[in-house]
Amino acid sequence: MATQYAISGTTAKGIAASVEQGVADGVLGPGFTLPPVRRLADDLGVSPGTVATAYKELRRRGIVVTRGRAGTVVAARPAVASRRPPKVPAGLRDLAGGHPAPELLPHLVPPTRLSPGARSHRSTPRVAHLEEAVRDWLAPDGVPTGHVTFAHGALDLIGRLLSVELRPGDAVAMEDPGYHHVLDLVTALGLRTVPVAVDDAGLRPDALRVALRAGVRAVVCSPRAQNPYGGFFTAERRDALVEVLREAPEVLVVENDHASAVAGVPLHTLTSGGPARWVHVRTVSKFLGTDLRWAAAACDGTTLARHDGRLLLTSGWVSHLLQETVYALLADGSTRALTTRARDVYALRRTALMNELSARGIEARGVSGMNLWVPVRDESAVVNGLRTHGWWVAAGARFRIASTPGVRISVADLEPADAARLASDFAAVLGEAEATYGG
Template sequence: MAAQYSIEGTTAKGIAASVERAVTEGGLAPGDALPPVRRLADELGVSPGTVATAYKELRQRGLVVTRGRGGTVVAEAPSVASRRPPRVPAGLVDLAGGHPDPAFLPELRPPAPVRPVYGSHRAAPRLGALEELTRAWFERDGVPSEHVTFAHGALDCVARLLSTELRPGDAVAVEDPGFHHLLDLVPALGLRMVPVAVDGEGLVPEALRAALRAGVRAVVCSPRGQCPTGAWFTRARRDELVAVLGEFPAVLVIEDDHNADIAGAPAHTLAATGELERWAQVRTGSKHLGVDLRWAGLAGDAVTLARHDGQMLMTSGWVSHVLQETAAGLLRDPSVAALVAAGEAAYTVRRATLLDGLARHGIDAVGSSGLNVWVPVRDESAVVNGLRTRGWWVAAGARFRIAAPTAVRITTAALGVEAAGRLAADFAEVLGESQATYGG
């Protein structure tokens, strides 16, 4: 508990550093309460304003949250370190990771030989061949491609976009439930998350409008294959969302279309309407070309992409040309395209098979696109532990939720038909045991 750790410091920065050190070293755990401002001020011999400033800095950086009369407590996912997924116990079938089936991933073939480079590639960071392939990738789904650039992956891209556009304390609208790594990233950048409810068609328009009226400066969303629910924008929903966003033209809209090639759903993206003033869409090769291909394509308005590239120029400079050559080779290979298409078809069947199996046992679940199925449950821990005893390893929904109801996420990418039937039956047994324990 917080009382077992002695917070130190005589300045706001010193107090904040002391708390951060405690969180990093385990002296303060998620949910532990910090002392009230006045009490800590008396203990340290400083003004209440100094302590309040320290707590404000900690809140902006995502280390703590304030719960009204419940006081200030350590955040469930403090941003001093990323939440690495727990190690899968030996002997269990891993359905928690959100990863594609390796059977549908091509071999990565880096170009050879790679000639030595004099100086750097900062003056010409993008290979022309890959740039043209990237334009075609976006144009296939109607996304404007006049301005494109590259990044080292979707999260790398989103982090750079947010950090160039926003300042610590600014608010970002995120899907709830949503991508767990994004929910870690936003507070790590010192930004505030405003949750927006998601249904089967993605962001709920009225929930988005409420977030925009509350002053968010950016929106991050997925048009299809949404993690963890599998939601995707219908054309009607897309048009509703664009109408809402049109009332707030200065807000940056970031679409993460990470499942573009294996989602099993059509593309009705916000960007394709051409009606957004500030926008970016990122697509990554991780889900259909390989998790180790740390490359993403980015399309957007001229100002947004210029700011992204300006910051990249001052940091990593460019995406490795060796990596770019590898990506270009994959994107223009017909055999790779056929393999990816086969993967998309298989993922659709596997996802639907589990949904059907659960439905036969009277279990409601969602997962209309992408690699996962989202199953609402009363007690996440009971379900995760119950399935573990039966040989399955699934993800508790807590990692993906802010205010959304409890659930578990099951990755179906490598789940065969027979295994899906066994899992559905085991899931029903676990729910029955949970109801017997907790009632009704």
Template sequence: MYVAAQYSIAGATAKGIAASIERGVAEGGFGPGDALPPVRRLADELGVSPGTVATAYRELRQRGVVVTRGRGGTVVAQAPSVASRRPPRVPEGLVDLAGGHPDPAFLPELRPPALVRPTYGSHRASPRLGRLEGLTRDWFARDGVPSEHVTFAHGALDCIARLLSTELRPGDAVAVEDPGFHHLLDLVPALGLRMVPVAVDTEGLDPEALRTALRSGVRAVVCSPRGQSPTGAFFTRSRRDDLVAVVREFPEVLVVEDDHNADIAGVTAHSLAAAGLERWAQVRTVSKHLGIDLRWAGLACDPATLARHDGRLLMTSGWVSHVLQETAAGLLADGEVRRLVAAGEAAYAARRTALIGALAQYGIRAVGASGLNVWVPVRDESAVVNGLRTRGWWVAAGARFRIASAPAVRITTAALEAEAAQGLAADFAAVLGETQATYGG
């Protein structure tokens, strides 16, 4: 029985109806277990087609806001959530090539400041250390990104979550890369937003696919200019220019670039953020080249985006720890650390190239032009992952990175030496041969 009559659902489109219901859940108009009206009844009440309501309910199910209980109808979930794309635990005894992590040999030791003097009150009035702010401006300016307006966050995902939650409302659409960063593909629906997949090739986002997504009503775009996870794609100059031409047709859309591999991508930056867009932001994190425990990121953006981000930050955590800021500043300014990072960037490029070349010797196509990973298209992800597991390798099935794109596996090459790459390629070819013998084709 439909019991949530105290909340009036509104909307003339599937997106509007879904957003209305989600607001009802957030504001308490619907409680866990409350039944939504049957599709045809709600369609009659709103003057829309049953298909429109059915689409709204389907979107809510995909985000975990509601569940369907057969004849019991559609009800609000007990604990609205989304299915996680987090990786499974690495089995013991296997070489871990699934995590996307850097080689520890190229990470500096973290050196927090030896002395931190107590201060009176909070740092809300001066949340950013001047020394680190200057280093951050230089970091972005090095690659042509406007650095007049910069601020800090607790890592890339923390920053992107704040940007999207201040800019968009539940039910709004976000264009994401497909295949794309699995944590982002978890984050967007967790914020109550709809994902619109945009195809990626070796040069990043496909311009026509992006135009189609923007025409559908997308309010924000999240992409990587280089070191794209999982494919290693990067924007060439010509691709960047094509994408800029598309985005300028939709000046109200916020473009967020995640340049998380800025210092170890191995390629020149041709970013959208450097193109003079009206609404833009670029976030850079230090996790991949200075250490995963250094939860600090820099953000450069337009003035309106900066104000919204920092306004929300002040209402929540307030600021990034000054101890953390001092640590980051010390590392960014250290010449020895910069040389270590540069050595890592060269090694990562050589290791990617080594595996791609080794696989090519067996007629296996792989891509990975920048960053820490190689993406290998396959027909059967499970067969490849399990086959390599029996040979001592643990690689990532592509399913957790994909929405509508073709199957593949991701291999992190950051710590994979050239000799080991030859062995992995031989095992990969053997697994593919076994799969073809078993399933044909």
């Protein structure tokens, strides 16, 4: 029980470490109220200033938040504590993970020509032919390709850029609902999230304008297959967002095109509108394999220098073995054909479930990508109700900042033949909830 955890320490550093340990162990859960400064100071025999300094450090690192008279509480997404998804119970159909269908992924074959010996790749971190292949991949979609770099996945790149560009306490505009790992990453870096509402066309311009006027230093968004809502930028929405962004040219725009080849819709990129500071990042895990932790990014010159400068000081480069593997797959005709098939299959499965839900009067959002977002009144009731029918879906709380409740259903592995059964079970669960809660 959280109330039985005794915070210890005689210095600000020790007190902060004690609270952090309690959060990491799960003993002090999200929303737990820490003791008032003076009470904890009396209990530990230290000055109130020592406790206040400890709480300030915990706030800076995103572990706790202060809510005025409600006191200091453990953050909803603390920067320590595991945020791994719940383990799928035995016997349930997993529609929560968001992973691609295994049969629609190519076989991974390591390159036959391996890197010779022990040597540094810092002088030439990117394989030249893969760099050119990336330019050929991005340019037709209107992404400027004058500066290109690689990273160990989108989260790796986003985390590196935000840590270089921003300082703890700075604000970042985030999609709401949005990708939970990015939300957690921003919190872990000690940054503040400012929610920006989304719809079927992605970020809403009015909400983005409010965030910019609140002083955000960066905007993180998805141009298509927005996770979990499924929206994508239309040409009109892209143009409207570019106009809003012109009001804050110093803001870094991070565009995460995570589904790219299998999103099922064209790309209308913000980067073609001429923002001063920008990066467009693409990964291949959704259509080449989840174990390929590689990302390509195009960006402005300043962003390139800052990203690569920090990369040089850490891992140095992305494995050339990994780069050669990605290149071989991107250049393979049969793999490209499989990717096209995957794109079409995901669109079919997404549309099939949307139609079945709609036929039963259930609203669902998801015009691109692999997920559907279904607004509900009580997330727990729906998740637990569907569990009794053999389905496992994701509660929306992991994806939300200030938006209303919902659940995310991953359709990548859901055959159209199963969509009708899931929709019927969903309707039954909603009917049970209405009977319980009075509508």
